[in-house]
Amino acid sequence: MRLIMNRVFIVFSTFAALVGLIFLGWILFTLFSKGLQGLSFDVFTKDLIEGGLRNVIVGQIMMSGIATLIGIPVGILAGIYLQEYGANSRSTEFLRDLSDVMMSAPSIVVGTFVYAIIVVPTGHTSGWAGVLALFILMVPIIVRTTDDMLNLVPIELREAGIAIGASKYHVTMNIVVRYAKAGILTGILLAFARVVGETAPLIYTSGSSEFWSTDLTGTFPSLTVSIYNLATMPDDQMVQLGWTGAFLLTTMVLIINLLGRYASNKKRSK
Amino acid sequence: MKNMMEVKDLTFTYSGASEPSLKAISLPVEKNKVTALIGPSGCGKSTLLRGMNRIHDLYPGHRYEGAINLLNADEKAYTNILDIKKEAELIRLRQRVGMIFQKPTPFPMTIFENIAYGLRLSGVKKRTELQEVVEQSLRDAALWEEAKDRLSHDARGLSGGQQQRLCIARAIALKPEVILFDEPTSALDPISTLAIEEMISVLREQYSICIVTHNMQQAARISDYTGFMYLGEMIEFDQTDTIFMKPSQKQTEDYISGRFG
Ligand SMILES: Nc1ncnc2c1ncn2[C@@H]1O[C@H](COP(=O)(O)OP(=O)(O)OP(=O)(O)O)[C@@H](O)[C@H]1O
Numbered sequence A: 001m002r003l004i005m006n007r008v009f010i011v012f013s014t015f016a017a018l019v020g021l022i023f024l025g026w027i028l029f030t031l032f033s034k035g036l037q038g039l040s041f042d043v044f045t046k047d048l049i050e051g052g053l054r055n056v057i058v059g060q061i062m063m064s065g066i067a068t069l070i071g072i073p074v075g076i077l078a079g080i081y082l083q084e085y086g087a088n089s090r091s092t093e094f095l096r097d098l099s100d101v102m103m104s105a106p107s108i109v110v111g112t113f114v115y116a117i118i119v120v121p122t123g124h125t126s127g128w129a130g131v132l133a134l135f136i137l138m139v140p141i142i143v144r145t146t147d148d149m150l151n152l153v154p155i156e157l158r159e160a161g162i163a164i165g166a167s168k169y170h171v172t173m174n175i176v177v178r179y180a181k182a183g184i185l186t187g188i189l190l191a192f193a194r195v196v197g198e199t200a201p202l203i204y205t206s207g208s209s210e211f212w213s214t215d216l217t218g219t220f221p222s223l224t225v226s227i228y229n230l231a232t233m234p235d236d237q238m239v240q241l242g243w244t245g246a247f248l249l250t251t252m253v254l255i256i257n258l259l260g261r262y263a264s265n266k267k268r269s270k
Numbered sequence B: 001m002k003n004m005m006e007v008k009d010l011t012f013t014y015s016g017a018s019e020p021s022l023k024a025i026s027l028p029v030e031k032n033k034v035t036a037l038i039g040p041s042g043c044g045k046s047t048l049l050r051g052m053n054r055i056h057d058l059y060p061g062h063r064y065e066g067a068i069n070l071l072n073a074d075e076k077a078y079t080n081i082l083d084i085k086k087e088a089e090l091i092r093l094r095q096r097v098g099m100i101f102q103k104p105t106p107f108p109m110t111i112f113e114n115i116a117y118g119l120r121l122s123g124v125k126k127r128t129e130l131q132e133v134v135e136q137s138l139r140d141a142a143l144w145e146e147a148k149d150r151l152s153h154d155a156r157g158l159s160g161g162q163q164q165r166l167c168i169a170r171a172i173a174l175k176p177e178v179i180l181f182d183e184p185t186s187a188l189d190p191i192s193t194l195a196i197e198e199m200i201s202v203l204r205e206q207y208s209i210c211i212v213t214h215n216m217q218q219a220a221r222i223s224d225y226t227g228f229m230y231l232g233e234m235i236e237f238d239q240t241d242t243i244f245m246k247p248s249q250k251q252t253e254d255y256i257s258g259r260f261g
């Protein structure tokens, strides 16, 4: 009986894995074949209004990048607080739970929230509103990975630091965080990969623009929102541009994820 | 000879524990001698040692009663280290009373930085001085020959025995007065163990040493005094020869002859 169950289980899980792989392969194949067709130099040198993607790519990276730059210190400091200074008190547990809940919050909810607190009062969509939505999405991820990675640092290392006359602050900054560096970096990359492909939090916050812009106080170009818009356009050329954008976005996310993998593997093999 | 440290009637209770883990313990640590602590697992050896540089204070809620006296620099009077409240003074205490742990604990830095780190924190800034002390400490810890060509490599690339010697070098770089060893060789192979034992008998010319060990031969080989602990109490303390040849307590004799523990 045990043996039969075992067999059945193996067959089912293999089947499930195959189905998953087939769909994944299908998606990637479609994406690559359709996306590559439209790939040309113009895509990178012209703005959306002229049939390229330059402004939306730059816009997407700018918003995600700035959200990451602000999110890194905030997330890491919060993670350090939880693990090193929170001492497992009630409030620490509450903050941990809160951050976990935030991590699984649907991104459209975050988008709507930022819409309500920024876009409605200011009366227009803006790059900063998009940055804020992405920031809210990514900070819990960084907090969580920092917290987890610091938790893996052997307690003996902290004691050894104290034993040579380092203060708690020095032990944390120079020894504990350095030990967990690779893991924290992986967390940051994964958080970036997560937000760089987000559409829902940007639709109502940054909006999308066909023109070149680096002014975050106004409506801001965004690759994901533009893909969404292009896909539903009647014009074939526009739809093609959408495919190309989707292809570029997927490639970017894939590369970042691989980098994250690489960083965490390197850490483990040490 | 003078005692470098004196534990007097120390009772120690961990946070949340109903019973104290140390019960009215007394222990002298004589200057330039090696004092060994032996006893079955769980008898409180580590707990005692960790009181002597107040590393327990990393975790809140424990309770000390009694005194742990440390000889002042003028060698005239003692200071009770349990009276220390300020973090700056605790840091100073740990620079004077160094500690080596059971598992080697190299910091995630280069070999050079592992040793220079504590020195920098204690205020040494000049590069030449750092280099000098790093070299001297590595020599004293019998690691210089193996490490001199890889000072800028990550310390975690060293072998376990080398890492432990690095930790010793790191401790002696700060010129402590006392060095506490908590089973420093129990994770090491026999050859590394021998190297560290030899080093301890050299170090004792300059430092006062207190070492916890589960290895009876080791205690007999390297220590001048031995204390036998059992269930949080100091059952017997005497010269090592006396403890091993003609102990006055039945429990000590049983433990040494391997009848329990
Ligand atoms: N953090 C702690 N909280 C509560 N009790 C503790 C804690 N650490 C140790 N104890 C208890 O204190 C007693 C002494 O432990 P200690 O680690 O000092 O023993 P030991 O003699 O060093 O043993 P070993 O030879 O196994 O290292 C034990 O009964 C142990 O359960």
Ligand SMILES: [Mg+2]
Pocket: B045, B046, B047, B182
């Ligand atoms: Mg112990």
